[in-house]
Amino acid sequence: MTDYDDYLKQERERVNRALEQFLPPRTDPGIIYEAMHYSIAAGGKRLRPLLTLAAAEALGTSGEPVLPVACAVEYIHTYSLIHDDLPAMDDSDLRRGKPSCHLVYGEAVAILAGDALLTLAFELLARFGLERGRERTALLISAELAAAAGVAGMIGGQVLDLQSEGKTLTLAELERLDRLKTGALLKAAVRCGALAAGASDAELAALSGYASCLGLAFQIVDDLLNRESTAAELGKPAGSDQTRAKATYPALLGHSAARERVASLYREALNHLQTLEFMNRPTGLLRHLAHTIVHRQN
Amino acid sequence: MTDYDDYLKQERERVNRALEQFLPPRTDPGIIYEAMHYSIAAGGKRLRPLLTLAAAEALGTSGEPVLPVACAVEYIHTYSLIHDDLPAMDDSDLRRGKPSCHLVYGEAVAILAGDALLTLAFELLARFGLERGRERTALLISAELAAAAGVAGMIGGQVLDLQSEGKTLTLAELERLDRLKTGALLKAAVRCGALAAGASDAELAALSGYASCLGLAFQIVDDLLNRESTAAELGKPAGSDQTRAKATYPALLGHSAARERVASLYREALNHLQTLEFMNRPTGLLRHLAHTIVHRQN
Numbered sequence: 255m256t257d258y259d260d261y262l263k264q265e266r267e268r269v270n271r272a273l274e275q276f277l278p279p280r281t282d283p284g285i286i287y288e289a290m291h292y293s294i295a296a297g298g299k300r301l302r303p304l305l306t307l308a309a310a311e312a313l314g315t316s317g318e319p320v321l322p323v324a325c326a327v328e329y330i331h332t333y334s335l336i337h338d339d340l341p342a343m344d345d346s347d348l349r350r351g352k353p354s355c356h357l358v359y360g361e362a363v364a365i366l367a368g369d370a371l372l373t374l375a376f377e378l379l380a381r382f383g384l385e386r387g388r389e390r391t392a393l394l395i396s397a398e399l400a401a402a403a404g405v406a407g408m409i410g411g412q413v414l415d416l417q418s419e420g421k422t423l424t425l426a427e428l429e430r431l432d433r434l435k436t437g438a439l440l441k442a443a444v445r446c447g448a449l450a451a452g453a454s455d456a457e458l459a460a461l462s463g464y465a466s467c468l469g470l471a472f473q474i475v476d477d478l479l480n481r482e483s484t485a486a487e488l489g490k491p492a493g494s495d496q497t498r499a500k501a502t503y504p505a506l507l508g509h510s511a512a513r514e515r516v517a518s519l520y521r522e523a524l525n526h527l528q529t530l531e532f533m534n535r536p537t538g539l540l541r542h543l544a545h546t547i548v549h550r551q552n
Numbered sequence: 553m554t555d556y557d558d559y560l561k562q563e564r565e566r567v568n569r570a571l572e573q574f575l576p577p578r579t580d581p582g583i584i585y586e587a588m589h590y591s592i593a594a595g596g597k598r599l600r601p602l603l604t605l606a607a608a609e610a611l612g613t614s615g616e617p618v619l620p621v622a623c624a625v626e627y628i629h630t631y632s633l634i635h636d637d638l639p640a641m642d643d644s645d646l647r648r649g650k651p652s653c654h655l656v657y658g659e660a661v662a663i664l665a666g667d668a669l670l671t672l673a674f675e676l677l678a679r680f681g682l683e684r685g686r687e688r689t690a691l692l693i694s695a696e697l698a699a700a701a702g703v704a705g706m707i708g709g710q711v712l713d714l715q716s717e718g719k720t721l722t723l724a725e726l727e728r729l730d731r732l733k734t735g736a737l738l739k740a741a742v743r744c745g746a747l748a749a750g751a752s753d754a755e756l757a758a759l760s761g762y763a764s765c766l767g768l769a770f771q772i773v774d775d776l777l778n779r780e781s782t783a784a785e786l787g788k789p790a791g792s793d794q795t796r797a798k799a800t801y802p803a804l805l806g807h808s809a810a811r812e813r814v815a816s817l818y819r820e821a822l823n824h825l826q827t828l829e830f831m832n833r834p835t836g837l838l839r840h841l842a843h844t845i846v847h848r849q850n
Contacts, residue, residue: 278703283711286703337667342659361640362714365663369635370703372667376674377698380691389687393678396694400675405576405584405668413581416660 258542262304269303272321273328276378289359289367290374293332296350301472301547302443303328308539309447309461312530320450322382323395326375327443330403333371334439336364338412344498351489375399395446402442411435415500423501429470431501436476437469444468457533463526464540471519472547474512477502479552481509488552520548556840560602567601570619571626574676587657587665588672591630594648599770599845600741601626606837607745607759610828618748620680621693624673625741628701631669632737634662636710642796649787673697693744700740709733713798721799727768729799734774735767742766755831761824762838769817770845772810775800777850779807786850818846 273294280287303324310320339346339354340361347354356364376396383392401407411434418431444465448458477495481504485492495502503512523544527537571592578585601622608618637644637652638659645652654662674694681690699705709732716729742763746756775793779802783790793800801810821842825835 281704281708283708283715285715286708286711290703333667337663340660340663342663362638363711365635365638365640366707366711369631369667369670370707372670373698373702373707377695377702380695380698383691384688384695389691390682393681393687393690397675397678397682400671400678404671404675405588406579409664409668409671410579410581410584413584413661413664417581417583 256542258539261539262542262546265304265307266300268317268321269300269307269324269328270297272325273303276322276325276329276374278374285359285363286366286370289355289363290370292352292358293336293349293355293367293371294329296352298332298350299550299552300328301543302331302440305440305443305465305468305540305543306447306450308543309444310451311447312461312535312537312540313448313451313453313457314535315451319386320447322378323446323450324443326378326382326395326399327439327446329371329375329378330399331439333368333375334403334408334412336368336371340364343412343416344494346491346494348485348490351486372403391449391452394449398442398446398449402438407434407438407442408436411438418501420499421501423506425506428501428503428506432470432473433466436473437466440469440472441465457530457535460526460529460533463529464523464544467519467523467526468544468547471516471523471544474503474516474519475548475550477504478509478512478516479550483552516548520544554840556837559837560840560844563602563605564598566615566619567598567605567622567626568595570623571601574620574623574627574672576672583657583661584664584668587653587661588668590650590656591634591647591653591665591669592627594650596630596648597848597850598626599841600629600738603738603741603763603766603838603841604745604748606841607742608749609745610759610833610835610838611746611749611751611755612833613749617684618745620676621744621748622741624676624680624693624697625737625744627669627673627676628697629737631666631673632701632706632710634666634669638662641710641714642792644789644792646783646788649784670701689747689750692747696740696744696747700736705732705736705740706734709736716799718797719799721804723804726799726801726804730768730771731764734771735764738767738770739763755828755833758824758827758831761827762821762842765817765821765824766842766845769814769821769842772801772814772817773846773848775802776807776810776814777848781850814846818842 306324306327307320335349336355338344339349340356347357355367379392379396383389411431414431415435444461448461480495483492527540530537604622604625605618633647634653636642637647638654645655677690677694681687709729712729713733742759746759778793781790825838828835
């Protein structure tokens, strides 16, 4: 356990508390609040909000003032997981080691809980901007997140993913799918942290480069883990890509070439951080997060 | 056909053009763009965006500068219709006189098209604020719309509606359901128009009162039409409330008491407009819209 691991653990707990705190107070009908709470409390690695906090911290703005932005990112990520797991989509029973939202609360409430978390993300950003007098920053972050989560980003990627089942994709097609489906929101997580810290154009460009590489590496590692792990290790169904004949990097490239691509993306991500270091920005935490993402076991 | 009818027809066409124009440019995967376009182009009365424009116009800000706000409201309304029609929800085959989105594009794409329209609404508001230097106004509108569309508004109402099937509600329970499910967004449509025009607190209060009455009247008229009309007249299934044993005003109060409640809400709405007239604000268009909503045949 390094000092960074310790620090990230504390930050993760801070994110978890804030995610609870920013949920709306429970009123009637209680079931929708319970469903939102269930999916948020199910946990997960919180990589995206940690990336948001780490990007802001590298630019000199740490912790509390960035928490609403980090939580908005995680609410959007969680909504996308709830909707992706629905019977009409990936039809997945297990998420973050627990039964999927629709298995516990039914499909209708799961759809609405996802809708509610997406809506809440933008409400939180609006209130953040109004209450702290950071109107322009809040709108830049809202626009960034909406674009990353919309049809030209995550939603477009999910459609491509649904269409790809049973098809053979080229490497370029698979990379486009992944850059949209997972890459766009992960990149936005980093960029929103940078925007919250008032990044310069050069800083934003370096962090965007870092996040782009990391987003793609994250997905390739996901594909590798899906083949190699058990459901207990992953907290979601293992081997499901093969069962559903999904296009993946290891299926297209073979295991070792996929691992090599991860290593090369990792090096490229660190190169972007070097640019940031030349601007006298500390990048230890961002380096450590990149390492964590590339070497994770679930 | 009055002059107001003529004017509203022009405004509706203007809204329709703007709704098309603010949709994202089509790229691959095309199906999600087609599904969004399909549900937007299916039309409808556009009452909510017309209310947004009329509220702004009463306060001296007309047309083009308010169009992004009016379109954001209609995108959110349309997303809610797509999701409400899903098999897991109201399971409705007909909407605005055409097959529901999920019948044409499948459930997965319909869920995602709804998600995309909701996301687009907030992106549009953010860009509106940034491009016109109206940051604070855009955030106030974003917060207003998100609250109205979220669990404490429209989504909460939809959950109550799903839970109410086959149950006998009290009048108070039914009124709460309707104020959340339809009332909240309709009220937000008016308030967002007022916010876009820089309303004073007194103006906002009068317009909120008007919109509250109108929202409830709208829903009671909806219930009455559902019983009395054919699917061809409504553009959506008729008699479905009775089939699904849904609580409605005519079922609870009887036909003539329900009609009387509409008339009394209509008078109350006009009283609120009178307050606005004392502030030298022209209310002809808002009066006419109230009349249209109460006397509509579909």
